[in-house]
Amino acid sequence: MSASTPSSRTPVGGPHLAVIGGGQLARMMAQAAVALGVPVRLLAEGPQVSAAQVVPDTTVGDYRDLETLRTVAAGCAAVTFDHEHVPTGHLHALAAEGHPCRPGPEALVHAQDKGVMRARLDELGVPSPRHRLVENAEEAVRFAESIDGLPIVLKTTRGGYDGKGVWVVASAGDCADAFAAAGSTGVEVLAEERVDFRRELSALVARSPSGHLAAYPVVESVQRDGICWEVTAPAPDLDADLAVEAQRIAMRVAAELDVTGILAVEMFETREGRVLVNELAMRPHNTGHWSMDGAVTSQFENHLRAVLDLPLGSPACREPWTVMVNILGGEHGELSEDLYAGYPHVLARDPRLRVHLYGKEVKPGRKVGHVTAYGDDLEEVRERARHAAAWFRGDLGMESE
């Protein structure tokens, strides 16, 4: 008997795929890769991160180190990403050395830098909130005065996620505070109109290097404190023309920016019935997790197929309604520290519920899993998903049942 090491295992079959970053997105890509028979080689931040728990061929290292990236990419058919933080220069170097990066650096920069993204969308005539790059609090205030006045939104152009690096500012003092916080990160600041939106939508597409596109149904997403909280697929009561417009925008951006893999376009639906692009992400996205249980082909499988330039699978809904609710680390009681302890209640209450846990340590506010419910009756489906997520968070006491 001997413990085997990753290097002693050379799986039979298709080309290897390098995945940079070991979070839950990489974990769920790996899950999809099992079925496709595609061997994944992972570069993880640590030996116990979410994806490293389920990928034997894991290297622990720093994605900011080019030599590490080269080692992981060697012999792989393509390199793809769990996050958007790999330095653009490194991606150019890998590409120049013959390692196909998917998405490639020219595309990915639009998901890495909000200033670049806004400028490109303007060129394409894609509707965005009004915006301007600003260098100090005074410029931010002048921008506000040029539109409808304060409040406005200030964002660092790089490095923000899940609400980090974003401030809603209502006064000159707020602007100064935001710049003080942003200044420490050493990046530019984008000032944007604060959109009085009806709701947030998300349009996901998968695109292969050959140009095959698959557009998922447009979904409604609910954010809390800048973090995705709940997604309903398809977006309820969405005007059919507006749904097509949202999908057209996502397909056009994917094609114009030469995105490969999943592109998520987060949008505001305004009260006047328009859509404005808020953010771009070029990887499987939280607003697409519903597809694992609710679509014919999950966003994770279509991401893999796209980056390997295989024909894409149908993105169609399998059910009238699918609702995904994130499980965030809670602050209440024992359940919130031991997700497994939530199973007896949650699984027995709802035999049709789908649960996805990420193997992450529970910390308040951290995304540690998600639940999905589907069915014919939207209110019932929502209640099932919300209840289960609340139980895992520890927000429901035993007495509420």
Place this chain on the structure above:
Amino acid sequence: MSASTPSSRTPVGGPHLAVIGGGQLARMMAQAAVALGVPVRLLAEGPQVSAAQVVPDTTVGDYRDLETLRTVAAGCAAVTFDHEHVPTGHLHALAAEGHPCRPGPEALVHAQDKGVMRARLDELGVPSPRHRLVENAEEAVRFAESIDGLPIVLKTTRGGYDGKGVWVVASAGDCADAFAAAGSTGVEVLAEERVDFRRELSALVARSPSGHLAAYPVVESVQRDGICWEVTAPAPDLDADLAVEAQRIAMRVAAELDVTGILAVEMFETREGRVLVNELAMRPHNTGHWSMDGAVTSQFENHLRAVLDLPLGSPACREPWTVMVNILGGEHGELSEDLYAGYPHVLARDPRLRVHLYGKEVKPGRKVGHVTAYGDDLEEVRERARHAAAWFRGDLGMESE
């Protein structure tokens, strides 16, 4: 940068589950375990077997060695199995030392030994083909004469699978040949009536130690050369009373034998409209693979939930018809040696197709994957699944498209 070893990774979260055996059933259990957040510890026959490719915490060793089993079981909440070949004595030893084996040795022996199984089903009054343990060819012939005459079926009581260890004998000479072959295996021989069946059915149930049962819809299975070839869920045109009878038999056997995990009961549907139990398997089963894409909860997830004594998920069909066809290693052309090369055609032809490859080397007749199609029109669904499997086997030339 450093390569991490399995021992350096202690996943966060629920209890560990030990899985003995590294075939495709363990691989698909591991896939389900990713979503549940359950860390799997695998005992594999070699470093490159199907499940070892996707389970970081893999030990390579011999399941016939008790000390190896002890090491793998240590610290795990339960021990379960990819196959039924672990020696019964070892299972008793593990159980006595406090390692819950699921299924336990008293149950598993009925899937390991066909003689024990037949005797127990007789006690329970569960209908089986007529049968008798025989010690030589002459006894086999006398058994045949006591029923409808030759041909009859001879089976080794232990060690057979996928048609191995089974002979249809039509003459005294055939009986002698079968005994010559069986004799070399050192096991007993069961003589059975050759049932003139209309078709084969399979009834799967999951059962937890607490006694929670989930019965999957009864499916129709088609075997070729003793190997599962195609499964249709639910079984078309099955009499409703007979479907209930088949499910009742499976539930009763699971409860009476104290099975934990999945029990598959393979049955003959006779031309007179009865069901006779052919075989038992106490693990996820080929006739349940359709459930990965066609049921609310797959057999693999319900197996994990059952052996961990968690509430079971709904076994209901998600679609009117689901058809699974095995991909067997072919003997025709290049495609049959490189499954990945089949993707461009198969995926582009049918965007709704679901493919599962096992990472196994392709050898003629070997199970190397399966495909699943689902939808409203049974003939169309069958054609889609059959075409894809044939393509992967290399049985279709380019010209046929």
